[in-house]
Amino acid sequence: MSAVAAKPATGAAMNPTAMGIGVILVLILLGICWFVSPTVGLMALIGVIIGGVLIGFGVHFVPVGGAPAAMGQAPGIATGVAMLAAGGGLAGLFGGAWAAAAGQTPIVVIITGGVGGGLMMAITCMMVNFVYVFGMGIPAASGKVAKDPITGDSQAEYKSQGTEGHGLPFVSFVGGVTGGIFAGAGGTLIYLELLNLYEGALPTLMQLKPEQVLPIAISMAGIFAVGMFLVNAVLTAYNITGTIEGPHDPKFKRWPRAIVASAVASALCGLVAILIVLPLPFT
Amino acid sequence: MEQIVFGIGITALTGALATVAGAAEDTESNIGSQGDPNSQVQLAPQMGFLHRIFNKAVAGEPPAYGLWCCLGAGLAWAFMAMQLNAVLAIVLGSVLAVFVQGVYATTAYVGRTASLSKFGQPVYVDILKSMTTVTMAHAFIAIFATVALCQLINGALGHPFPLPLLALVWGIALGAAGSATGNPYYGKERQYQNQKFGAGVPISASGNIVRYAEAGERNSIDNGWFTAKIGGSASGICFGLIVFLELWRTKVGAGWGSIAIGVLLILIFTVVDRYIEIWARKNYGPYTEAKEASS
Amino acid sequence: MSVKVEVIEGGIPHNKIMIAGVVSTLVCLYLTYLNVLTGTEMFSFFGGLAVVTALIWGSHTIKVLCSYGIGTGVPSAGMIAFGSGVIAMLLATRFNLLAPIVALILAAIIGFILGYVSNNILNMKIPAMVQALTEMAVVGALSLMGFAALMTGGFTFAGLTTGTVSVLGQTLMTQQQSFMGGCLIAVAFLLGAIAIQHPFNACLGPGWKQDRMLMLTAECGFLSMLVAAVMSFALITSGSAIISLIIAIIGWGYTYCQYMALSKRDAAAWLDAKPIPEVEGH
Numbered sequence: 118m119s120a121v122a123a124k125p126a127t128g129a130a131m132n133p134t135a136m137g138i139g140v141i142l143v144l145i146l147l148g149i150c151w152f153v154s155p156t157v158g159l160m161a162l163i164g165v166i167i168g169g170v171l172i173g174f175g176v177h178f179v180p181v182g183g184a185p186a187a188m189g190q191a192p193g194i195a196t197g198v199a200m201l202a203a204g205g206g207l208a209g210l211f212g213g214a215w216a217a218a219a220g221q222t223p224i225v226v227i228i229t230g231g232v233g234g235g236l237m238m239a240i241t242c243m244m245v246n247f248v249y250v251f252g253m254g255i256p257a258a259s260g261k262v263a264k265d266p267i268t269g270d271s272q273a274e275y276k277s278q279g280t281e282g283h284g285l286p287f288v289s290f291v292g293g294v295t296g297g298i299f300a301g302a303g304g305t306l307i308y309l310e311l312l313n314l315y316e317g318a319l320p321t322l323m324q325l326k327p328e329q330v331l332p333i334a335i336s337m338a339g340i341f342a343v344g345m346f347l348v349n350a351v352l353t354a355y356n357i358t359g360t361i362e363g364p365h366d367p368k369f370k371r372w373p374r375a376i377v378a379s380a381v382a383s384a385l386c387g388l389v390a391i392l393i394v395l396p397l398p399f400t
Numbered sequence: 401m402e403q404i405v406f407g408i409g410i411t412a413l414t415g416a417l418a419t420v421a422g423a424a425e426d427t428e429s430n431i432g433s434q435g436d437p438n439s440q441v442q443l444a445p446q447m448g449f450l451h452r453i454f455n456k457a458v459a460g461e462p463p464a465y466g467l468w469c470c471l472g473a474g475l476a477w478a479f480m481a482m483q484l485n486a487v488l489a490i491v492l493g494s495v496l497a498v499f500v501q502g503v504y505a506t507t508a509y510v511g512r513t514a515s516l517s518k519f520g521q522p523v524y525v526d527i528l529k530s531m532t533t534v535t536m537a538h539a540f541i542a543i544f545a546t547v548a549l550c551q552l553i554n555g556a557l558g559h560p561f562p563l564p565l566l567a568l569v570w571g572i573a574l575g576a577a578g579s580a581t582g583n584p585y586y587g588k589e590r591q592y593q594n595q596k597f598g599a600g601v602p603i604s605a606s607g608n609i610v611r612y613a614e615a616g617e618r619n620s621i622d623n624g625w626f627t628a629k630i631g632g633s634a635s636g637i638c639f640g641l642i643v644f645l646e647l648w649r650t651k652v653g654a655g656w657g658s659i660a661i662g663v664l665l666i667l668i669f670t671v672v673d674r675y676i677e678i679w680a681r682k683n684y685g686p687y688t689e690a691k692e693a694s695s
Numbered sequence: 696m697s698v699k700v701e702v703i704e705g706g707i708p709h710n711k712i713m714i715a716g717v718v719s720t721l722v723c724l725y726l727t728y729l730n731v732l733t734g735t736e737m738f739s740f741f742g743g744l745a746v747v748t749a750l751i752w753g754s755h756t757i758k759v760l761c762s763y764g765i766g767t768g769v770p771s772a773g774m775i776a777f778g779s780g781v782i783a784m785l786l787a788t789r790f791n792l793l794a795p796i797v798a799l800i801l802a803a804i805i806g807f808i809l810g811y812v813s814n815n816i817l818n819m820k821i822p823a824m825v826q827a828l829t830e831m832a833v834v835g836a837l838s839l840m841g842f843a844a845l846m847t848g849g850f851t852f853a854g855l856t857t858g859t860v861s862v863l864g865q866t867l868m869t870q871q872q873s874f875m876g877g878c879l880i881a882v883a884f885l886l887g888a889i890a891i892q893h894p895f896n897a898c899l900g901p902g903w904k905q906d907r908m909l910m911l912t913a914e915c916g917f918l919s920m921l922v923a924a925v926m927s928f929a930l931i932t933s934g935s936a937i938i939s940l941i942i943a944i945i946g947w948g949y950t951y952c953q954y955m956a957l958s959k960r961d962a963a964a965w966l967d968a969k970p971i972p973e974v975e976g977h
Binding site: 638 | 738768769770772796860872875876879882883889893894897898900901902903904907911914918922925927929947951954959965966968970971972974
């Protein structure tokens with residue numbers, strides 16, 4: 118009895134019909150939102166979709182090696198891709214939420230979130246190389262390219278025998294930081310859009326003053342940001358089937374699928390999140 | 401003036417708590433053998449290498465630590481809502497969260513090992529009895545430190561997120577940082593100690609983990625001692641730097657100032673990483689000659 | 696190189712578990728409505744029982760899905776289930792009495808679309824994917840509703856966002872000390888996400904047995920109910936919280952002992968302080 122091989126090599130094949138259906142779905146959801154709440158809701162939904170797409174795209178950059186990386190058999194970070202990206206992105210969201218509460222302009226808030234995520238990934242990637250080099254005596258080497266695209270270092274002779282590479286070559290490090298920036302910015306954008314929407318709509322809905330609903334608005338926006346973050350990150354993990362070396366990996370070319378997938382998922386979840394605060398006919 | 405000193409002082413305290421949390425987290429996850437290296441502990445009996453390692457298969461470290469820290473914070477929040485003193489609330493919350501963690505650890509070990517009965521891997525009840533409390537103790541330190549730093553961030557530094565949400569964010573970040581830094585050290589250096597030092601594990605050696613150690617048969621407490629040598633401290637420094645620098649750059653500058661400092665820090669770490677990489681290439685040298693190397 | 700995940704035959708068929716799960720979860724959720732009818736909070740524990748039944752169903756769905764080797768591991772499935780479920784659940788709470796049914800329908804739609812996206816746009820092409828993701832989103836939404844009912848006594852939006860605080864002897868309504876204000880939904884989110892994937896993850900292997908996994912799910916469910924009951928002391932009356940706590944403790948104790956007994960039945964050997972057995976050639 119072996120694992121039911123239900124899928125023949127899925128590989129990097131794009132499915133144009135399905136992608137087309139995906140785009141149509143996004144348009145339908147945008148249309149529903151425009152019908153229900155033309156100004157505030159629609160702007161929020163567009164922001165949420167862009168945020169979700171940023172997350173989905175950004176997670177492709179993060180170098181994840183999975184179980185083989187934990188044995189020095191594959192390059193990348195030895196953690197699951199969805200949760201590593203979540204760690205970076207949420208650290209960015211933390212900074213962005215703080216900036217939002219301090220009343221900064223939206224562009225500052227989003228960039229703060231991005232920089233927070235990038236900083237977390239930069240420190241983590243540096244410490245990974247630190248442990249590999251000084252704790253284990255293993256230099257970084259990639260298994261997918263002969264020369265590092267950014268620095269031009271040759272990789273093949275620094276790869277130990279019987280492995281696919283190990284550590285974080287410089288292009289993977291840059292990929293990790295870039296992924297953290299996109300993921301942090303995307304998560305913060307989702308949070309900011311939902312927070313503005315809830316701060317505006319909850320006082321009328323709950324018949325309370327704005328300061329009183331602030332804890333509810335923050336909590337709801339926060340948990341939705343976390344939830345959508347995880348959904349987008351897991352969809353990306355499905356796209357790259359678990360491990361990727363970074364932007365130089367051939368698997369990276371699969372990113373268009375993930376953009377459409379993240380757009381659909383974010384549009385759907387965003388629409389539901391927006392409907393929560395709209396007056397519904399029979400409640 | 402006092403305001404700034406108070407802010408920076410609290411920031412430094414949270415950085416210290418984060419360092420402790422990171423070190424304890426990595427040590428705990430290696431005593432329990434959690435995360436990606438655990439795949440080897442799972443694989444070994446299938447290749448005929450029976451062992452006495454604690455096989456704690458509870459998700460990976462980021463979601464697991466997200467849960468323990470968020471749970472500890474939720475309980476602490478509830479106790480504080482019942483007018484309990486903050487420190488007592490955090491301690492009680494962490495104790496209950498650790499209880500949950502211990503239960504999950506025992507069920508994971510027993511479940512995974514029972515499912516490997518086909519290969520003859522026994523369930524060692526003495527491993528269950530001795531490892532569980534040790535892993536719970538380390539987890540308590542990590543959870544308490546994380547919930548405490550979240551309480552400081554919420555209460556003293558004025559972050560808008562409520563305590564459980566903050567602990568979710570920092571718990572997942574803690575798990576991610578500790579797992580990224582500590583997993584290769586445990587997986588390659590300790591589990592495959594019998595392989596050549598300074599090279600990755602060849603695929604042909606998968607499953608052949610070290611089972612007989614310095615004194616008798618290796619168990620997970622030996623792994624905890626080993627982690628404390630480098631892996632634990634490195635994870636601690638990693639998470640401590642993350643928390644401290646994230647808070648510090650917001651305290652020192654606001655708005656564009658914090659962004660500029662953040663970008664500067666990213667560039668500094670990029671330079672440091674590049675230096676480490678070049679140092680390794682120059683100092684360790686290649687494994688083979690450039691022209692002989694084949695993939 | 697990781698554990699070979701194999702499709703195991705036998706045991707109760709998945710569809711039976713699904714139907715039993717849906718029915719019992721909805722029944723338990725509606726039984727918490729007795730709180731409103733009787734004006735007390737004593738029936739909140741049914742929320743916890745709803746969580747247990749939903750998780751039993753959900754863990755079996757994860758088993759069905761992950762048997763096909765999705766390539767990224769089991770915990771991600773739990774995350775996507777609850778990530779999509781939390782959004783559906785909060786919208787559904789706006790519908791007062793109809794909330795559980797609305798949550799079910801809404802989560803099913805979200806899960807269906809996510810399953811379609813994964814299978815066709817991301818080309819995963821796994822036969823069970825669409826149904827599995829649909830079911831998991833529903834499980835996520837209903838478990839979160841169960842947690843909310845356990846901790847606050849009801850599943851309406853107004854109930855989740857208001858709490859009381861006593862100032863100088865007066866009780867005032869406040870948003871901060873509420874289920875949503877304190878973001879206890881984040882705790883429920885993670886409790887459920889880990890509890891739904893743990894049973895399959897922990898019983899993974901060639902010796903997987905359905906009854907052992909389902910008993911472990913019940914144990915995880917009661918454990919989550921236990922800590923949620925402790926947290927509920929802050930939001931509902933002590934008497935009701937004590938009822939939930941006692942039921943959770945009894946349920947957890949029983950299922951934990953049963954699980955250990957089942958594991959002893961299935962293990963190759965149950966040794967205490969014995970050396971590693973000698974195996975030929977190693």
